[in-house]
Amino acid sequence: MATIFTRIINGEIPCYKIAEDDRFFAFLDINPLMEGHTLVVPKQEVDYIFDLDDETLSGLILFSKKLAKAIREAIPCNRIGVAVIGLEVPHVHVHLVPMNSMGDVNFARPKLKFTPEEFSKTAEKIRSKVRL
Numbered sequence: 001m002a003t004i005f006t007r008i009i010n011g012e013i014p015c016y017k018i019a020e021d022d023r024f025f026a027f028l029d030i031n032p033l034m035e036g037h038t039l040v041v042p043k044q045e046v047d048y049i050f051d052l053d054d055e056t057l058s059g060l061i062l063f064s065k066k067l068a069k070a071i072r073e074a075i076p077c078n079r080i081g082v083a084v085i086g087l088e089v090p091h092v093h094v095h096l097v098p099m100n101s102m103g104d105v106n107f108a109r110p111k112l113k114f115t116p117e118e119f120s121k122t123a124e125k126i127r128s129k130v131r132l
């Protein structure tokens with residue numbers, strides 16, 4: 001069965017989309033640690049990041065770099081934290097989290113809540129900065 005992220009990529013489940021190309025897709029995490037918390041996913045459905053072939057893995061990092069630059073321009077922060085957890089969804093995804101201090105990337109803390117309007121505004125702010 002397709003993963004939830006494949007269903008998002010295919011447009012079967014809505015998301016706050018940020019960007020895509022032929023191999024990768026980026027959208028806002030629905031349970032964000034910080035405003036602008038973004039997930040970057042390869043369209044290829046693989047569970048574990050280090051099972052990706054070298055070309056897809058390096059492409060994922062380079063795509064994430066472009067997204068991180070856009071997020072940093074859109075959301076005031078010190079830098080963009082990068083994490084790969086993958087315990088919840090068995091489809092590779094890179095978390096890009098705007099951060100100012102270590103606590104901002106503590107995945108054990110309660111997530112932030114935003115309204116659909118707030119998520120849409122955040123996505124639009126980031127989209128306006130994306131240069132693929």
Ligand code: AMP
Nearest residue numbers: 004015028029030031085086087088089
């Ligand atoms: P993990 O697999 O532990 O890296 O966590 C999966 C992440 O995917 C969590 O941060 C979830 O909030 C996020 N997530 C799960 N379903 C969705 C969805 N439908 N839209 C956006 N983010 C999601």
